[in-house]
Amino acid sequence: xxxxxxxxxxxxxxxxxxxxxxAALADGWADPARLYGAGRRSRLLLDGAREAVADVLGARxxxxxxxxxxxxxxxxxxxxxxxxxxRVGTRLVHSAVEHSCVLHAAEQHVAAGGSAQSxxxxxxxxxxxxxFAAALDGAALASLMTANHEVGTRQPVAAVAAACRERxxxxxxxxxxxxxxxxxxxxxxxxxxxxxxxxGPPGVGVLADRTGTRWRSPLPADEREHGxxxxxxxxxxxxxxxxALRAVAAEADAEAARLSALVDRIRATVAATVPDVEVVGHxxxxxxxxxxxxxxxxxGETLLHQLDxxxxxxxxxxxxxxxxxxxxxxxxxxxxxxxxxxxVSLHRDTTADDVDRFLAVLPGIVxxxxxxxxxx
Amino acid sequence: MIPLxxxxxxxxxPVIELARHIGDVGxxxxxxxxxxxxxxxxxxxxxxxxxxxxxxxxxxxxxxxPVYSVRRRT
Numbered sequence: 001x002x003x004x005x006x007x008x009x010x011x012x013x014x015x016x017x018x019x020x021x022x023a024a025l026a027d028g029w030a031d032p033a034r035l036y037g038a039g040r041r042s043r044l045l046l047d048g049a050r051e052a053v054a055d056v057l058g059a060r061x062x063x064x065x066x067x068x069x070x071x072x073x074x075x076x077x078x079x080x081x082x083x084x085x086x087r088v089g090t091r092l093v094h095s096a097v098e099h100s101c102v103l104h105a106a107e108q109h110v111a112a113g114g115s116a117q118s119x120x121x122x123x124x125x126x127x128x129x130x131x132f133a134a135a136l137d138g139a140a141l142a143s144l145m146t147a148n149h150e151v152g153t154r155q156p157v158a159a160v161a162a163a164c165r166e167r168x169x170x171x172x173x174x175x176x177x178x179x180x181x182x183x184x185x186x187x188x189x190x191x192x193x194x195x196x197x198x199x200g201p202p203g204v205g206v207l208a209d210r211t212g213t214r215w216r217s218p219l220p221a222d223e224r225e226h227g228x229x230x231x232x233x234x235x236x237x238x239x240x241x242x243x244a245l246r247a248v249a250a251e252a253d254a255e256a257a258r259l260s261a262l263v264d265r266i267r268a269t270v271a272a273t274v275p276d277v278e279v280v281g282h283x284x285x286x287x288x289x290x291x292x293x294x295x296x297x298x299x300g301e302t303l304l305h306q307l308d309x310x311x312x313x314x315x316x317x318x319x320x321x322x323x324x325x326x327x328x329x330x331x332x333x334x335x336x337x338x339x340x341x342x343x344v345s346l347h348r349d350t351t352a353d354d355v356d357r358f359l360a361v362l363p364g365i366v367x368x369x370x371x372x373x374x375x376x
Numbered sequence: 377m378i379p380l381x382x383x384x385x386x387x388x389x390p391v392i393e394l395a396r397h398i399g400d401v402g403x404x405x406x407x408x409x410x411x412x413x414x415x416x417x418x419x420x421x422x423x424x425x426x427x428x429x430x431x432x433x434x435x436x437x438x439x440x441x442p443v444y445s446v447r448r449r450t
Contacts, residue, residue, distance in 0.1 A: 276426065296426060297388050297395070319387060319415040327387075327415045337422035338415050339388040376395035 002354055003311035007197075008149055008177060008290055008345035013240070014199030020243035021201060024236035032233055033224070046235045049242035056249045057175070057191065058184055059208045065225040066204060066238045070176045070194025071101040073205035076218065076228065077172045077190040078105040078143060082114060084214035085140040085170070090114035093135045094143040095127045095155065096333035099174055102143050103329070114140075124282040125153040125334045132156075133163035145174040146185060150317050150330040150343060151281030152177075152263075152290035161187025170213050177287055179206075180248040181256060189213040198248050199348070200241030203234065248348070256288035259346045262355045263291045266344060273363045278337045290345040292317070294331075297376065298340030298369045306365045307342070312358055317341045340366075377406040383441055387415035391423050394446065398429065401448050409444045410437050420444040 004012075013021070028045040030038035047061070054061045067073050082092060092106055096118045106116040117139075119132045125148050136142060142164050147154040157173055164171040170189035178184070180198035184191065190213060195204035207228060209215050215228075222230030248255070263286075267279055276296035295303065300318025307314055315321075317328030318341040327338035344358070380397055382390035390411040401407045409420060417434070424431040424446055432445035 278422065278426065294422075296423070297392050299388060319413070325386075325414070327418055332418055335418065335421065337426070338418045339391065373392060373395075376392065 002349045002351070003358070004313045005344045005346060005350065005354075005358065006313045006315050007347035007350075008343065009315055010196045010202065011199045011347055012349075013201060014244035014247055014348075016247040017200050017240040017244035021236055021240035024239035028235035028239060032235055042235050045239050046233055049235075049238040052242040052246050053206055054208070056245050057179060057193070057206070057208055058186070059191070060211065062226070063208050063210060065207045065209075065228045066233060066241075067207055067225070067229040068203060068234075069205040070174075070192060070197065071099075071205070072229075073192035073194070073207040074099065074101045074172070074174050074176075075105045076207050077192045077209070078102060078141065079109065079218035080215045080228075081141040081170055081172055081190050081213070082109055083216040083218055089138055089140040091139045092116040092141050092143065093119060093132070093139045093169075095119050095121060095132070095145065097121050097125055097127075097148050097150075097153075097330045098143060098145055099149055099176065100329070102145075102172075102174060106143075121333050123334055123336065125151045125280070125330065126282060126285075127155060127160075129156040129159035129163065132160050136163060136167050136169050139167075139169045141172065142169050143172040143174065145176075146178040146182070147287045148281070148330060149177045149290075150328055151292045151334070152286040153282040154178075154285050154287065157185035158187055161185065164189075177290070180245050181252055181288060190215070195237075195241035195244065198241075199244040201237045204237045204241040206241075251348070255348060259350070260288040262346055262350065262352060263289065265352075266291050266355060266359065269359045270362065273359070274366050277366075280331070280334060280336045289347065290343065292341065292343045294318075294337035295340030295342070295366050295369075296337065297373050298366055300339055300341050302369055303340055303342060303365065306369065307358075307362075310361045310365070312361070315343045315345075317343065377401075377408055377445075379443075380407055380409045382409055382411040382413075382416070384412065386413050387419055389413075390416045391419050394420065394423065395427070398427075398446070398448055403448050403450070406432060406445050406447050408435075409446065410441045411444065412441050416444060417442065420446065
């Protein structure tokens with residue numbers, strides 16, 4: 001039984017990862033760059049982790065590097081991808097609903113004299129592949145996520161990747177929400193992902209770059225991780241991340257079907273039992289485990305606290321829950337109701353019973369928060 | 377047209393006040409909500425969609441506050 005419904009923010013350590021982590025802490029502590037026995041053991045563990053991750057992501061082992069987080073992986077992909085294409089141009093094309101780590105990298109690029117073009121999304125949160133393609137001429141780099149972290153809508157990555165290939169523009173895809181849950185669409189040049197979203201330990205990001213992609217590190221030179229990521233590798237955590245990814249990928253199809261049915265149940269029940277609710281995100285072309293809705297006249301922060309009191313952990317894109325007091329840029333780009341917003345995201349420990357308990361308490365909580373507003 | 381001053385009030389309050397006061401204007405008439413909460417830019421058009429009113433666009437008050445116009449339809 002688990003009231004933790006915020007898988008999109010991070011997952012508890014997968015049992016396979018916990019086991020691998022303990023073993024690798026004992027065996028993989030030495031410097032993998034050293035040639036003595038303990039160093040070689042670390043190197044073997046790290047290379048094994050790299051192979052496992054590459055296999056699941058559809059990459060070659062030498063295309064995969066470990067770094068400190070999904071955010072760092074995306075920053076390196078964007079800034080390094082742009083640096084590698086400086087002779088061609090400086091324009092970055094991205095969707096309006098990319099994760100803030102991509103948008104902040106774009107801001108830095110613009111502040112340094114580059115340019116960025118944001119492609120709008122429809123009411124479901126999806127870019128039009130044709131509109132994205134039309135923005136690509138003369139672009140240095142494109143960035144489009146596999147699926148959105150706040151509303152679950154999948155993006156047309158394969159179609160955009162084909163358009164990028166025609167024009168010779170490398171495509172970065174942020175696979176943070178789908179890696180380990182769904183196959184990665186083909187055609188990317190740079191990929192970033194985050195291990196704690198699939199049940200690996202926090203503090204592990206994955207950056208992958210296709211052989212032949214022009215990429216130059218935006219950071220000072222360092223020999224670690226093929227010169228892509230500086231600093232001593234976190235071998236035990238990389239090993240644990242790989243173990244978790246292998247385990248979740250093996251059960252991904254069955255889990256996707258199970259969780260997707262639960263999300264359908266939440267979608268239908270919330271719409272039927274909570275008046276004046278706007279369920280947002282694409283109803284079918286979406287991540288299997290995530291659903292977002294907004295409750296009219298309800299304060300998102302209060303709703304989040306009330307759910308927490310009942311033992312449910314969810315997140316919210318409402319402005320009152322953000323440090324900047326602005327609504328989520330994703331909801332803004334979609335043009336949907338932003339207050340009273342709740343994101344529910346499920347995982348392998350979520351049972352049908354957990355979902356039913358959530359659905360049982362939600363209408364009463366919302367009704368209580370709307371006391372005095374009846375008839376509006 | 378009647379004005380509704382929601383300066384300094386955070387969402388969802390401007391939308392709640394708009395719902396309370398939409399009946400103050402006749403059908404086809406406009407209520408103009410001055411609101412500096414950034415969420416109002418999103419939530420007032422969304423409320424119009426959910427309640428079947430027309431969102432009639434954004435202007436700026438002399439003090440720079442955004443003003444969102446809503447035409448009552450029902």
